[in-house]
Amino acid sequence: MNKIPNRKVICDVLIEKAKDDKDIVVLCSDSRGSASLTAFFDTYPEQSVEVGIAEQDLVGISAGLAKAGKKPFAASPASFLSTRSFEQCKVDVAYSNTNVKLIGISGGISYGALGMSHHSCQDIAGMSAIPNMRVYLPSDRFQTRKLIEALLQDEKPAYIRTGRNPVEDIYSEECCPFEMDKATVLREGTDVLIVATGEMVRPAYDAALLLEKEGISATVLDMYCVKPLDKDAVIKYAEQAKAVITVEEHSPFGGLGSMVSQVVGEYCPRKVKNIALPDSHVITGTSKEVFKYYGMDGEGIAKTAKEVLK
Amino acid sequence: MDKALKALSYDYRMDTVNMIMSGGGGHIGGDMSEMEILMQLYLKEMNISPENQDDPNRDYFILSKGHAVESFYTILAHKGFYSLEEATAKFSKFGSEFIGHPNNVIPGVEMNSGSLGHGLPVAVGLAIAAKMDKRPSRVYVLMGDGELAEGSVWEGAMSGHNYNLDNLCAIVDRNHLQISGNTEDVMKQDDQAERWKAFGWHVVKADGNDFDSLEAAFAEARAHKGDPTVIIADTIKGKGSPVMENKAGWHHHLPTQEEYEQIMKDLEAGKEAALNE
Structure with a gap:
């Protein structure tokens, strides 16, 4: 780690x-x-x-x-x-x-x-x-x-x-594709598109690995650029998926989920599920505990993806 | 005393009133109170002109009391940054860059303002940068007295003192009125000079509608080393015509045609009197 x-x-x-x-x-x-x-x-x-x-x-x-x-x-x-x-x-x-x-x-x-x-x-x-x-x-x-x-x-x-605590690596010294204001595509799939930002990218990736084991293929976009949002990437990968999931460490209002929903709604309408913190007091705990509680860890995101695809 | 300069202050007031009439609104009371302060800065004190507006060694001015922008636009026009006719015609009109608060897409305007209490911290940043680069720039920021209730002013005051910014000079347009009435009734300032002193500033008092007094105050600010200086400039809100002088209601009152004619008469008379002093 x-x-x-x-x-x-x-x-x-x-x-x-x-x-x-x-x-x-x-x-x-x-x-x-x-x-x-x-x-x-x-x-x-x-x-x-x-x-x-x-x-x-x-x-x-x-x-x-x-x-x-x-x-x-x-x-x-x-x-x-x-x-x-x-x-x-x-x-x-x-x-x-x-x-x-x-x-x-x-x-x-x-x-x-x-x-x-x-x-x-x-x-x-x-x-x-x-x-x-x-x-x-x-x-x-x-x-x-x-x-x-x-x-x-x-x-x-x-x-x-940025967050306070170290987060698990996604990239490496040798491999960190980066283009300014363009989302990084971590995986490509045809069942579900998962768009995540910040510390939620790693659990989104983990979810995709879990889903793969169950025969569900997911695209994972690392949307580090929330604004300007990489609209083209959202449209491209939403179009080849049945549903879209967004994940962010933020209120459910006005963040990544809202912005991705706007784009999908306008250009390629399909079901969108926003995973975020609740619009209420956040339960006390470490980041790991809190993310697990609200279904924002790999398992939770995978579970939501399966529900959305039902 | 410079008679011509004093007479010019009435011309500039007339230009400012005309701009307000053209735009259908403005902050006339504060425009009139700050006129000599702006003129002393732009015509006498500051190293700034359209020719050196991008020179890092220029002096900087921030109008923190951004609502009183019409006299600022008037002075920048007379300095040659753009034409007065253009600014007057466009003021507050559809699609215009000459809006009712400083807009830094306009030549000569350094920073946008409007919300009060922003100018002093920005001026502190400009002054720190000049010190870092050992540039001769001096930084001036003009605040209203009502504006001093904003907590961010005192955050800026703390840091100006902490970094010994003797290249920074704040001016308070002390006209004793704000939109709701007398500043002391709205929120007491007690002895404002003591407050600034307690924050480590060198304090100078001046008659803010008198060029000689302002000249002496700015000279003292320039000469003082080791601390930032604040000039508490006593002024008359609405200065230039009894129709609007010392009346809180004229904070942003748009003159009626009748009031406009009387104001212009009074300003003409003021100009004549200045020339004949």
Whole structure:
């Protein structure tokens, strides 16, 4: 089992790139430890900005830095970044079109027993509804690296959500196909299409393996790019399947499920089942326990797929 | 005192009122109170022009009280960023980029604003970047006094002090009125200067409708090292005509034809008086 969380990879990439790019600036809101960015602050203190526990300030300052030509990465727990400073993300970043990369760490229910104040199950919906904001949820450490490297090449706003804990590898050093804003096809099948994002990609893949044993073939799309959604991939693989399942660590409203449903409904109507967290208090537990409880692990997703195909 | 500059402030006020009439609305009270502050910045203090608008060494200005945009558009037009006729004709019209808050697709406008309390943190970021790159840029941000109730202002104030941003100068348009009435009735500011001092800022008080007073205040801000400076600029909301001066109802009142004619008469008279002082 991999022991490196995706957030740590972000730090590694930024440390590597900041050596030759003095415009890279990392900002934290007393969150450098949680974000695994302490090493960046230690290595490049002159390219680091601490703002204290002040998320609105974090995003506003980042926008100012970007306006002056810097490449700021603002890292803070996704729960606070996406709601406390939502208006700064909307006005100072997206609307003013500043090159700020917003890194939401410990996203979804990563903080487990710490409760709803620390969960971010609205961030995909909120951020996606902002014009000129892109939303990415990388699935494993190898894809996280590719994504951050790609984002360093552009000058547009983006929100990136990662979880707190290490996740099982999907890709490898040698094999991590990645094209910006294009979903990665993990498997191709003709019975069901499973579209997943972030930490839900691995269980979606596990579900496909379980389904295969029962003679059900599934396509699995790693939709790390929730916005802009890879519409073409959804249509292509939905058309060759009987039903579509979406899986996300998010509220059932306004996230990946809603967006995929819009596309399928418009271009290739067929049954769509959205697997997500409930629109209620989330049961206390570790991510693994919670995902299992809500049928968001490999077995649960496979079970739902079979029901949908009945 | 510069008579011509003072007279010009009345011309600019007339241009601003005409823009508001053309667009069918605007924030006239705050436009009038901030006029000398903007003029002093754009005509005297700041290193900014259409020629150097992309130069990283330029000075930066953020209109955090973004609703008072019509006087800002007027001044940018007179600086040569676009034509006044174009801005006036297009203001608030269908499909126009000249909307009722700063819009940075328009030349000369650095950042979009409108929701209050955003400007100071952004200005802090601009000032930190200038320090990082050892650029001579100075950063100015204009806030309204009612705006200071936003908590994000004080987050920005904390960080401006923390990073010793002596290249940052905030100005408060202290006209004592906000949309619901007197600022002290809506939410007390007590001694505002003490608040800024407590946050580690160098505080300068000025008459915000007097060019000499503003010139001295900006010179002091420039000379002060080690801390950011805030200029608390006392102004008169609706300055220029008794029809609208010190009246909260004129925050965004659209003049009637009769009021418009009286305001223009008063502004003409103000201009004459300035020239004959």
